Amino acid sequence: MFITWSVDLVRGSRRHGSASSFLPTATEMLSLGCLSALVVGIFSAHFLLRLFFPYFWHDFFFLLSVARYGLKLELFKLTSRVCTVLDRFIEQAQRFPDKPFLIYEGSIHTYDDIERRSNRLANVFHRKVSKGDCVALLMNNEPDFVSVWFGLAKLGCPVAFLNTNIKSKALLHCLKCCGAKALVVGTDLVDCLPGIANQLREDEIQVWTMKGNCGDMEAESLPNLINAASDKPLPASLRATTSLKSPTLYIFTSGTTGLPKAAVITHLQSLKAAGGFWAFGLTKNDVIYSPLPLYHSAASLVGIGGTIELGATCVLKKKFSASQFWNDCRKHQVTVFQYIGELCRYLCNQPKTEMDKVHSVRMGVGNGLRPDVWQEFHRRYGEIKMCEVYGSTEGNLCFMNHIGKIGTVGRSNSIYRLLFKYDLVKYDPMTDEPVKDHNGFYQRVAKGETGLLLSKVSALTPFFGYAGNKRLTEKKLIRNVFVEGDTYVNTGDLMIEDHQGFISFKDRVGDTFRWKGENVATTEVSENLGSVDFIQEVNVYGVEIPGHEGRAGMAAVIVRPGFQFDGLAFFKHVVAELPTYARPLFVRLQAVMEMTSTFKQQKFQLVQSGFNPSTVADPLYVLDYQDQSYVPLTQSVYQSIICGDRKL
Numbered sequence: 001m002f003i004t005w006s007v008d009l010v011r012g013s014r015r016h017g018s019a020s021s022f023l024p025t026a027t028e029m030l031s032l033g034c035l036s037a038l039v040v041g042i043f044s045a046h047f048l049l050r051l052f053f054p055y056f057w058h059d060f061f062f063l064l065s066v067a068r069y070g071l072k073l074e075l076f077k078l079t080s081r082v083c084t085v086l087d088r089f090i091e092q093a094q095r096f097p098d099k100p101f102l103i104y105e106g107s108i109h110t111y112d113d114i115e116r117r118s119n120r121l122a123n124v125f126h127r128k129v130s131k132g133d134c135v136a137l138l139m140n141n142e143p144d145f146v147s148v149w150f151g152l153a154k155l156g157c158p159v160a161f162l163n164t165n166i167k168s169k170a171l172l173h174c175l176k177c178c179g180a181k182a183l184v185v186g187t188d189l190v191d192c193l194p195g196i197a198n199q200l201r202e203d204e205i206q207v208w209t210m211k212g213n214c215g216d217m218e219a220e221s222l223p224n225l226i227n228a229a230s231d232k233p234l235p236a237s238l239r240a241t242t243s244l245k246s247p248t249l250y251i252f253t254s255g256t257t258g259l260p261k262a263a264v265i266t267h268l269q270s271l272k273a274a275g276g277f278w279a280f281g282l283t284k285n286d287v288i289y290s291p292l293p294l295y296h297s298a299a300s301l302v303g304i305g306g307t308i309e310l311g312a313t314c315v316l317k318k319k320f321s322a323s324q325f326w327n328d329c330r331k332h333q334v335t336v337f338q339y340i341g342e343l344c345r346y347l348c349n350q351p352k353t354e355m356d357k358v359h360s361v362r363m364g365v366g367n368g369l370r371p372d373v374w375q376e377f378h379r380r381y382g383e384i385k386m387c388e389v390y391g392s393t394e395g396n397l398c399f400m401n402h403i404g405k406i407g408t409v410g411r412s413n414s415i416y417r418l419l420f421k422y423d424l425v426k427y428d429p430m431t432d433e434p435v436k437d438h439n440g441f442y443q444r445v446a447k448g449e450t451g452l453l454l455s456k457v458s459a460l461t462p463f464f465g466y467a468g469n470k471r472l473t474e475k476k477l478i479r480n481v482f483v484e485g486d487t488y489v490n491t492g493d494l495m496i497e498d499h500q501g502f503i504s505f506k507d508r509v510g511d512t513f514r515w516k517g518e519n520v521a522t523t524e525v526s527e528n529l530g531s532v533d534f535i536q537e538v539n540v541y542g543v544e545i546p547g548h549e550g551r552a553g554m555a556a557v558i559v560r561p562g563f564q565f566d567g568l569a570f571f572k573h574v575v576a577e578l579p580t581y582a583r584p585l586f587v588r589l590q591a592v593m594e595m596t597s598t599f600k601q602q603k604f605q606l607v608q609s610g611f612n613p614s615t616v617a618d619p620l621y622v623l624d625y626q627d628q629s630y631v632p633l634t635q636s637v638y639q640s641i642i643c644g645d646r647k648l
Contacts, residue, residue: 055403059413062402069275082241085270086153089308102143103315103332109143116231121151123229131156131238134179138162139186141318144210145294146304148184154239160250161295165579168195170259175205177468178250178262182206244268250467251297253393259524262467263394274305280387282336284311289329289337291320297393303338322346329359337361340517341368342549348376357382368549371407396463396489397422397455399503408502420461424451424495429604442481450506453495454481454488463489513542514550516581525582529555532573534563537593541603543610547644553584556606558593565589567621567630585648586611587621587630613638
């Protein structure tokens with residue numbers, strides 16, 4: 001058809017010529033044949049791509065964006081100066097000083113506002129700390145969190161973000177392991193200081209608060225000092241760095257064992273995270289809603305850092321509110337929001353209204369979204385593209401679901417594997433160990449099989465580990481995995497990769513589970529509960545509850561001879577010593593603690609048996625805030641939990 005049309009076109013152009021001119025020449029016929037072959041080839045290639053490689057162009061343009069950003073980071077290695085996230089912020093503040101940077105509780109803070117505020121703080125701190133001193137930050141979400149962070153960074157001081165839920169013992173541990181010389185405390189968190197004031201004084205840690213009047217506490221009030229300080233910038237040499245691998249932040253994570261660990265965040269990691277929004281196609285015109293805590297990397301590195309990279313606007317929420325979420329989005333014309341899976345489930349549980357789909361949100365960026373909640377979220381609020389991101393704070397690997405396929409955390413292909421080396425290996429849940437072959441090497445799983453995710457350590461994907469503890473850093477690594485001398489990071493996550501390259505998260509392994517959007521280290525909780533006088537041994541693990549993200553904490557305990565389980569005393573201890581997300585919801589009394597063949601506490605069978613009193617012979621108890629005790633878990637209480645009638 002194409003050839004006939006082309007010949008007719010040629011003939012039409014010659015209608016004033018001789019009879020012979022109506023016949024195409026050999027050269028014209030050859031040209032038409034080549035053109036036809038080209039068109040057929042293009043259509044055939046397009047058809048074959050759609051049939052066998054349906055995501056080719058999605059992958060191509062996404063990887064092109066990632067490669068462009070990565071090339072910029074590589075070029076820093078060839079120069080004597082690194083353009084950090086802070087440098088990028090200062091550039092943006094100079095480009096459009098009056099543009100809203102943060103919107104918080106109805107107030108607009110422009111790029112210039114935060115620039116000047118952070119300059120004031122830098123001038124205050126300049127007389128009190130030196131370049132390289134680590135300063136810890138204990139603050140809830142507010143603009144001054146960012147201002148203090150940037151003010152200290154302008155002095156070349158690494159900043160440690162403290163989880164606002166941690167208690168006295170864990171708080172002191174965090175300050176010690178990152179080597180903090182000072183602590184900045186938000187106005188609404190000053191009450192945590194009296195219990196640790198003596199230890200802070202002994203450790204010679206300076207304490208500053210954002211509260212106007214500190215009373216009898218040995219802490220220095222910052223507001224008056226800030227108001228009196230200059231808003232002129234300090235020399236850029238103070239903040240300058242020549243290495244991407246220099247630490248800029250410490251973000252605490254509950255890994256597999258023990259108290260929180262300070263993950264070392266270098267300029268390289270913070271710059272990579274800041275490029276996440278850009279890779280997903282966001283622009284300076286987007287308005288990003290972030291209700292996640294800034295002490296986590298998702299809100300700070302991806303959220304704030306990503307907003308800065310784009311020159312966009314961030315609506316910062318002090319605390320997530322399901323009832324206010326969509327009203328906030330409509331009010332501020334939000335286009336993108338950050339989430340964890342639990343957040344989306346809360347939104348789906350809100351009463352339905354006629355306004356559910358009346359908003360300008362087009363994308364969500366986050367992690368932990370269950371497929372059933374994902375689908376319900378689309379039904380309720382429209383076809384918002386949900387872009388899952390997989391990666392731990394301290395990890396050296398990241399997956400990004402740029403396609404938006406439901407139930408997956410990312411997508412891989414041969415090009416991605418060339419850049420980022422990872423493997424899924426066989427894992428035995430009974431022994432809680434990876435499976436090895438007869439030569440002592442790990443075994444890869446086939447496509448479509450669940451395996452333990454390992455990420456190779458290389459020059460392109462370095463692992464920086466944890467501050468102040470080489471042993472914990474080394475424990476995260478596995479050597480001689482496939483050949484002698486190779487090194488991989490053990491993510492502790494069971495994943496599955498299908499035949500199309502889509503990757504899905506299946507479960508955590510070992511001694512960590514996730515609840516209420518937080519990682520819970522079972523060893524840390526076990527050690528804490530073991531200090532109760534009537535407890536002889538504790539085994540903490542996570543159990544699934546229908547309709548809830550992650551796993552709820554459960555403790556199998558052995559009571560000391562001559563004692564009885566005291567639900568009231570246990571409740572008081574748990575509430576006083578553990579943050580909400582780490583408190584075990586269920587307790588199982590056992591006579592004997594089962595062990596694995598390697599003398600580790602057996603968790604697999606306990607996890608599988610769950611907390612159903614009709615199938616578990618051991619006595620079961622449940623956390624009850626109304627009675628302020630752990631009360632017997634009856635069948636009726638169990639049913640109320642399963643049906644979602646009981647608030648957890």
